[in-house]
Amino acid sequence: MEHSLRHARILITGGAGFIGSNLVEYFLARDNEVVALDNFMTGRRDNLAGYAAHPAFRLLEGDIRDRQLCRRAVDGIDYILHEAALGSVPRSLRDPVTTTEVNVSGFVNLLFAAQAAGVKRFVYAASSSTYGNSPALPKREETIGKPLSPYAITKYVDELFAANFTELYGIETIGLRYFNVFGRRQDPQGAYAAVVPKFAAALLQHRPPVINGDGSYSRDFTYIDNVLQANELALLAECPEALNTVYNIAGGERTTLLQLFQALRDSLGRFDPAVVAIEPQYGPPRPGDIPHSLADIGKARTLLGYRPQFDVQTGLRQAAEWYYRHLAE
Template sequence: ACKGVAYVLHQAAIRSVPKSMDRPLPSNEANVTGTLNLLVAARDAKVQRFVYASSSSAYGACKVFPQREDMRPQPMSPYAVSKLAAEHYAIVWAKSFGLETVSLRYFNVFGPRQDPESLYSAVIPKFMEQAYLGVPLDVHWDGKQSRDFTYVTNVVRANILAATGPKSASGEVFNVANSETYSLLDVIHVIEGITGRRLARSHHPIRAGDIRKTWADNLKIRRLLGYKPVRGFEEGLRDTWDYFVNDYFPKKHAGRRES
């Protein structure tokens, strides 16, 4: 599978916390066993470096902020456990087999081409679709839960740096984030500013596995890999909205307009 490959950027996963709560075995099979299979293939093919897409969910119930890579993980879902377990496999492969590995803990990635209908979709594309259609925004919990939302361009940049960075990065885990936290109500407020109208909300109970807050310390990745976010939160939201209203929603919802 990895013959002739210099760099592996492993992004594949069943990436849904709710789905992992309902069906933990398939989540483990894809996220842990799948990663292990790819690590074996990368080792056997003598791949130069293996970059693994992990998740901020590994921090779980952590109540100390900002969250640093040396903090004890407290995963709260099978998904989080699976991502953390695969991180450890990557570290073992670096130490025991000489395969250079880097694990990146993504913090709430968003941007163009996220599918609002996907079971794994983040809240931002769902909010934007509901705003476009003029229907109430589905808000789970009280909306005050906050996330370190990270625009996709920043994540792409982090992957490139992780693949091409110094040997000292091998076997390490890095947060990939803006190191800022915004509540869901903040997200709604920015979307209201973009659309120029007040958006109705429909509140729902908390979902199993949900956490109150994510907020990353990104000093380690800045120091060792030279990472710096190239797109901020509000800029990213505007870029994402522009993509959806110009390229995606008009095709999907032909004949229906914003109200």
């Protein structure tokens, strides 16, 4: 990247989460002031512990469902990176009400507060789940299907609200449809853990991970550093065509769950040789899951200058070292 965003004041919602805390680290390292907003429903305090004494960092504890808090949070802010959400498909099937309150009402609260405060740009985490039952591969931003879960519906509704606020109020928005992000600080604990850290934790405990389905389901797994690049590019974008739209943010390659397991097992085996003998178990497919996902990243490449620096194999090697240091007992 030829230039970086510097000396800006950035609000990162969900700042104690996996992606949010990586964004906090990234933008503090580039001489920006960062305010992290989190209610710690899913975020972890230890993700931000290393920045508590940083002179350019401030933690604001609270919930985006609180309108008054959103107004306070955006005061004096130049840019917003909105990562706060309840991001689990199974959770949304179990509790669609809370998922909707957080992901839609909270989103609108923050978007409206940002518009009223004159925030320069609102960049938000959209989701590949928006593509729903569309069979088309690769996934292109203009073609979506029927959402398959309450979570997917909420993320699509967010895109509609963002577009509407741009038309009505003139606020600049960019949505980044993340595809299966993985990497350091991703929590393997709990019923709703993402597949990569969940596999890693099981392998490092010498237990067979459970693959939902027969292993043929495929995803476009995306290493965290690619997502950091995309967020900065979204904040730096200047041409009108690049604004007020959504982008696929992915690696642009398709990996089955079985291939993912094998590659992760090989990467962890460099640190723990006993891992390489472990074979997976197989369970039923999860309700609400789409069978296959692969992103066309041409739009992000053309309009944002997005160039993913990590493919799946390289990202897994990077992540495996972090998982070994933090998850091995």
